Structure formats: C-alpha cells, structure tokens
Amino acid sequence: MSEIEIKQMQEKIDAGILLAQKRLIEKTKKEDGELVVVRDGKVVRIKARDLK
Secondary structure, X not given: OOHHHHHHHHHHHHXXXXXXXXXXXXXXHXXXXXXXXXXXXXXXXXXXXXXX
C-alpha cells in the first residue's frame, strides 16, 4: 500500500470509530443507561444523558 492509500484507510477507520461512538451514546441515551469511561486514570460510570 502506498502512503496515500494508508492515509485514506486510516481516515475511513477514524470516521467509522466516531460513528460507532455516536451510535453507542444515542442508543444508551434512549435506554437511560450508563457508559463506563476512564477519567484521570480511574474507571467511572456516567449517565449517557449527561453527555453532550
């Protein structure tokens, strides 16, 4: 693969990850659920509705 092809592939992967995150947050908001994230090295639970 050329450098250009690698960059294009990485951009597609990044876009897919962002879309998956958005969908997960939307689904969890509808279910009034919580997400588990790492903040300052600690694992915490946050309500999805509290996210932007």
